[in-house]
Amino acid sequence: MTLQHDAERIPTGRQVRHLTDGIQNARAGRGLGSVLSDVWYAVVTVGLCTAFVTGIAQSLRDAAPDAGETTVALTGELPGALVAMAALGALLSLAGRLGPVGLGGGGAAWWLPMPIDRRGLLRPTVVRWPLVAAATGLVLVPLLVTMVGGTGSVGLVLRWAAFGAAVFGAAVAGAEVAQVHPRGSRWVAAAGEALLLVTALAFAAIALLGLATDGWALGAGWWAAVPLVLLAVAGTVVAERRTPELSGARLRAQGSLGDRAQVAVLSLDLRELGHALSASTGRARRRSVRLRAGGPRRAIVLADLMLLVRSPRPLVQIVVATLFAVAAGKVALTSGGLALYGVWLLTGFWAASSAAGGARQADMAPVLDRLLPLSARDARLVRGVVPLLAAVVWAVPTFAVHASRTGETGWLLVAPAWALVVAAAAVRAAYRPAPRWTASTVSSPMGGVPPTGGMFKGLDVALVGTLPTAVAAFLGGMPDALPNIQHLWALTVAAVLAAASGRRRKRT
Amino acid sequence: MAATPLIHAKGLTVGYTSEAVCAPVSLTLRPGEVLALVGPNGAGKSTVLRAVLGLLEPLEGTLRVFGEEVDERSADFRARVAGVLDDDAWFPGLTTREHLLLTAAGHGVTNTTTTVDAMLETFGLTEQQHVLPSALSSGQRRRLLLAAAFVRPRDLLVLDEPEQRLDSAMRASLADLLRAEAAAGTSVLLATHDPGLLTALGADAVVIDDDRCRRLRTAEAVAVMTA
Numbered sequence: 001m002t003l004q005h006d007a008e009r010i011p012t013g014r015q016v017r018h019l020t021d022g023i024q025n026a027r028a029g030r031g032l033g034s035v036l037s038d039v040w041y042a043v044v045t046v047g048l049c050t051a052f053v054t055g056i057a058q059s060l061r062d063a064a065p066d067a068g069e070t071t072v073a074l075t076g077e078l079p080g081a082l083v084a085m086a087a088l089g090a091l092l093s094l095a096g097r098l099g100p101v102g103l104g105g106g107g108a109a110w111w112l113p114m115p116i117d118r119r120g121l122l123r124p125t126v127v128r129w130p131l132v133a134a135a136t137g138l139v140l141v142p143l144l145v146t147m148v149g150g151t152g153s154v155g156l157v158l159r160w161a162a163f164g165a166a167v168f169g170a171a172v173a174g175a176e177v178a179q180v181h182p183r184g185s186r187w188v189a190a191a192g193e194a195l196l197l198v199t200a201l202a203f204a205a206i207a208l209l210g211l212a213t214d215g216w217a218l219g220a221g222w223w224a225a226v227p228l229v230l231l232a233v234a235g236t237v238v239a240e241r242r243t244p245e246l247s248g249a250r251l252r253a254q255g256s257l258g259d260r261a262q263v264a265v266l267s268l269d270l271r272e273l274g275h276a277l278s279a280s281t282g283r284a285r286r287r288s289v290r291l292r293a294g295g296p297r298r299a300i301v302l303a304d305l306m307l308l309v310r311s312p313r314p315l316v317q318i319v320v321a322t323l324f325a326v327a328a329g330k331v332a333l334t335s336g337g338l339a340l341y342g343v344w345l346l347t348g349f350w351a352a353s354s355a356a357g358g359a360r361q362a363d364m365a366p367v368l369d370r371l372l373p374l375s376a377r378d379a380r381l382v383r384g385v386v387p388l389l390a391a392v393v394w395a396v397p398t399f400a401v402h403a404s405r406t407g408e409t410g411w412l413l414v415a416p417a418w419a420l421v422v423a424a425a426a427v428r429a430a431y432r433p434a435p436r437w438t439a440s441t442v443s444s445p446m447g448g449v450p451p452t453g454g455m456f457k458g459l460d461v462a463l464v465g466t467l468p469t470a471v472a473a474f475l476g477g478m479p480d481a482l483p484n485i486q487h488l489w490a491l492t493v494a495a496v497l498a499a500a501s502g503r504r505r506k507r508t
Numbered sequence: 509m510a511a512t513p514l515i516h517a518k519g520l521t522v523g524y525t526s527e528a529v530c531a532p533v534s535l536t537l538r539p540g541e542v543l544a545l546v547g548p549n550g551a552g553k554s555t556v557l558r559a560v561l562g563l564l565e566p567l568e569g570t571l572r573v574f575g576e577e578v579d580e581r582s583a584d585f586r587a588r589v590a591g592v593l594d595d596d597a598w599f600p601g602l603t604t605r606e607h608l609l610l611t612a613a614g615h616g617v618t619n620t621t622t623t624v625d626a627m628l629e630t631f632g633l634t635e636q637q638h639v640l641p642s643a644l645s646s647g648q649r650r651r652l653l654l655a656a657a658f659v660r661p662r663d664l665l666v667l668d669e670p671e672q673r674l675d676s677a678m679r680a681s682l683a684d685l686l687r688a689e690a691a692a693g694t695s696v697l698l699a700t701h702d703p704g705l706l707t708a709l710g711a712d713a714v715v716i717d718d719d720r721c722r723r724l725r726t727a728e729a730v731a732v733m734t735a
Contacts, residue, residue, distance in 0.1 A: 003623050005661045007587070010616035018612060024601030050639075104600035110607060114614035115587035247561040248580045 013121030016111060016387075060160055075394035076154070079331065080145030082203040084164065086320070087140060088171055089196030093313075094103035094396040097277055098127040098187025098261060101239070101246065102254030108418060112248045117241045122251075126240045130173040130232055137168025139160075147333050159222045166228030173235025180245045185254075193316045196307075200323040221348040242261040286385060289470070295491040297382045304358030304386040317354035318390050327400040340402075341466075341473035348394055348418060349462045352426035355390030359430030380501045387426040391419035410478035416468055417490035421465030424494045429458025512575060513538050514664055516693045518567035522555045527627050529555050531712035532569055533721045535714050537713070540664075542686060542696040542709050546733055547716035553699035554593070556716065560697060561591045578607060587615065590591055592653050593669060598641040604628070604652055605637035608659050615660035623659050630685070631655040632678065647673040658685070665689060667698040671705050683708035703730045 011019070103112060103124060111121055141164025142157040143265040147419040179186035205211075227351050260276035308314055325347040328334045361382060362369050402412035468486040472478045515537040519526045530552030537543045545553040558564040559571060562580025573576055579585060589677060602610065605624060612620040628634045631651040641649055650673045657665060665686075671679050680693065683705055686696050701707055706726060711731030715722055 003617060003659070003661060004619045005617045007616055009618060011613060016610070016614050017612070020599060022601065023606055027601045079658075086591075105597045105601075109595045110599060110610065111614070113586055113591065114611070115583040115616075116614055117583070118581075156512060182690060194663040244581060246581075247562070249558075249565075250561070 010115055011112075013116045013118055014123070015120075016114065016116050017121055017124070020106075040137045046369050055118070057410075077145055077147050077160075078149070078244045079203060079206065080148040080160075082199050083148045084141045084160075085199040086203070086324075087144060087195070087197050088137075088167060089192045089199060091136070091168060092171055092192025092195060093189045094277075095129070095133075095172050095179075096185045096187070096192055097203060098120075098178060098258050099185065099254035100172060100175055100258075101125055101179055101243070101251070102258045103251045104255030104257075104259035108248075108252040109477060117244070118246070118251075119240065122243045122246075123240055126176060126243060128235060129168040129176065130236050133172035134165040134169030134232065137164030137166070140164060141168070148331050160299055162225040165227070166232060169232035170228050170235055170329045173232045173239060175291045176239035177235055177242065178465050179239070179250075179254075180242045190312075193313060196320055197316050200320040204323035204327040206288045207330035210330075219453050225368060227298070230349040233330075266287040297378075298359070299372065300369075300374075300379065300382045304383065307357045307361065308355050308386055308390075314354040314357060318393055321351040321354070321393045322375075322397055325394065325400045329402055336473070338470065338474055341470050343420070344469075345462055345466065346397060347398075348391060348422040349425055349429075349459060351394035351423040352387040352391040352419075353429060353458070356383070356387045356426040357361075359384060359427050363431050373386075377498065377501050380431065381498055383400045383430070384423050388419060388423035391426075392416075395419040406478075408478045410472075410480065411485050413483035414478075414486045417471070417486045418466060421490045422462050424465065424497050425458045425462035426458075427458075428497060431501075432457040461493060461497060465490050511518055513572075514541075514574060515558075515645065517556075518573045519560065520556065520566055520571050521568035522552060522559045522564060523567050524555070524564075524686050526567065528552075531719050531721050533716060534715065535721075535723065537664075537695050537697055540690050540693045541696055542690045542698070542711035544706050544709070544711050544713040544729070545697070545699040545716055546701070546713045548728055551716045551718070553716055557591070557593070557666050557668050557697070557699055561589060561593075562710065563593075567574060576589070586638075587661065588663040589666065590657040590660060590664070591656050591666040591668075593668045594672075595653065596649065598649075599641065599727070603638050603640055604633055604644065604648075607641070607652060610654055611656045612659040617660060620659075627655040627659050630681065631721070647675065647678075650674060651678065654682070662694055665694055665696045665698075667696070669699055669701060671700060671702040678707055701733070703733045706730055706733070 021259065036435055054332055103122065103125065112118075138161050142160040145160045146157065175185070175188045178188050181187075207439075261273060325344055328340055328343040328347075329336070334340050359380070362379070372379060374382070396412075397420045399415040399418070401410045403409050468485070468489050472482050513536045515535065517536075518534050519532040521532050522532065523529045529550075530547075531556065533552075533556055535543065545556060547553055559566050560573060560578065561628060562578040562585065567578075573585070574588065579620075599607065599610075605628065608624040608627060609620055612623055617623055621691055626636050629680065631654060633648065633651055633655065638646055644652065657667070670682055674682065679702065686698075686709055689696055696711075707730055710726050712726065713724055715724055715729060715732055
């Protein structure tokens with residue numbers, strides 16, 4: 001048998017993609033009917049989302065506290081816009097870390113080695129991400145503006161929806177253009193983190209200085225978003241034209257990372273999502289330190305500290321979490337009560353988890369801890385030191401500001417207990433068990449997902465360990481005895497957790 | 509006059525961060541020649557192959573394939589180089605046969621059906637041709653990957669431990685196929701741990717280690733592998 005070929009008959013990337021999709025769709029029984037059904041589903045979903053956001057905005061407007069009767073300072077469009085900007089920063093950081101353009105799985109293994117044009121092959125991927133980002137902005141931005149600012153009307157929601165979609169779409173299109181440069185994605189991620197930090201700083205400054213934000217309003221109508229939409233379209237076109245400049249290695253690496261993150265999201269596996277987002281695909285500059293002899297505990301702490309400062313990302317996250325917690329008391333929706341407690345819980349857990357990279361690495365490669373002359377329990381306890389430091393950085397200003405605002409020093413006294421609890425929660429979350437794919441999957445709108453009993457591991461400890469503060473937040477004041485109760489309770493929870501940690505996991 | 513080398517590497521240093529994974533590698537591969545890379549696990553054989561395929565940028569040194577610097581973005585480069593690494597990824601909705609037909613069509617093969625039928629036969633996959641890869645054994649999936657490299661035109665074949673997960677009969681067939689490739693003028697660069705395959709191919713080998721890299725004749729290389 002002689003292989004015959006004709007270079008003139010090499011198909012285009014588009015043809016190869018269509019051929020593959022055609023066979024796969026035919027096997028999956030996807031015809032015109034299912035395409036129309038998908039379109040109908042999309043239309044209904046967008047309609048429901050719009051109604052949902054408008055409804056929330058309307059109810060927030062009705063329930064917004066009267067500025068004259070409360071301590072709420074942050075009302076109007078500005079604070080919400082700042083939080084939306086922070087969300088944009090997070091989106092850019094994510095886009096930079098995940099690609100955004102990549103080709104994983106079968107595409108990477110079977111399409112990329114072909115001598116076909118990659119522009120046609122990757123066109124849908126390039127177009128998809130700005131559209132996904134635009135859809136996210138369409139829903140998220142008006143929601144944030146109305147929730148944070150405690151204000152809302154149909155006109156305002158539509159205006160911010162248009163702006164959100166345009167800005168988010170343009171940002172991701174820009175990230176795609178930058179991806180062509182070898183360091184472009186890193187720059188995009190860094191720019192996103194800088195934006196996140198700057199807007200969080202501005203948000204906290206306005207809250208702390210008590211600046212009036214009511215007078216600020218977006219002067220233009222929804223049509224002002226048109227130039228941004230054009231920018232997003234132009235960015236996508238440029239990115240699509242420059243696709244052939246992306247190397248196959250880069251496309252494979254980013255695609256693999258994207259696949260991991262996507263599977264983690266669909267299976268609600270936060271542990272794997274954390275691993276995927278902290279993975280690096282490019283060459284990274286590594287700083288190293290010569291560890292001085294001082295015993296295994298010192299070695300673990302120094303290694304965890306080294307990991308913390310290796311990238312500015314966790315440090316930025318700790319600062320941003322602190323700034324949001326500090327400012328939350330001035331936001332209409334979270335100015336007091338259980339909502340404020342919820343913000344403390346999530347931001348505290350976020351700050352401590354950002355510093356728990358060492359524990360996550362140790363969970364991924366247990367051999368590292370086994371090399372040390374420490375029991376599994378002792379190793380885990382020592383892995384809690386760096387998250388504890390981060391938690392202290394978060395807790396002290398958060399509760400000091402709240403104590404100063406309410407005039408009750410008891411709030412400041414609970415800071416050490418909170419730091420201990422959220423650090424313990426972060427370590428527990430880092431050692432969260434992997435989902436059991438071998439067990440029966442649970443039916444979900446996204447298909448079968450593995451039972452993730454460990455999904456809330458970590459957050460559960462934060463919740464239980466801070467129950468006395470939850471009571472105080474619910475009551476709206478800090479009784480004299482409560483700080484001591486909180487300390488005793490936190491120590492008990494931490495002690496129980498320490499006693500239970502390091503036990504061999506039951507295999508299923 | 510000696511033919512122009514297809515691959516020419518001099519002081520080639522490869523690694524995944526800024527750290528080199530092995531000693532600098534120097535090698536030359538001429539048209540119709542088979543050359544093996546041997547060395548212990550983690551020696552850097554696969555990393556060198558990834559650099560040759562353009563999937564990894566060299567840290568230092570010279571690497572020229574077809575007389576030019578490696579640029580995997582070039583369609584001409586991809587048309588001439590077939591690589592089989594340790595990938596285990598598939599289109600979940602395509603059968604064994606459809607994967608091969610797609611590969612052949614994507615490279616402009618005109619007699620796709622006869623070519624694919626022949627390779628299914630050669631690699632013992634005829635009975636599994638209508639099966640989805642998820643239902644194949646790991647050895648059958650390995651055969652499918654190898655078959656994909658033979659249903660398309662190539663001037664250079666790069667294989668990473670092709671003997672992995674193959675039974676002894678298939679290893680012998682693979683050796684025959686690779687000898688036929690070389691006889692037809694295709695160059696073969698492979699990493700292997702199998703002294704039997706190396707002996708059957710009668711190929712020179714570049715032994716890669718942490719501190720040095722040297723080219724040996726078949727018998728000497730086999731002696732190093734079995735030491």
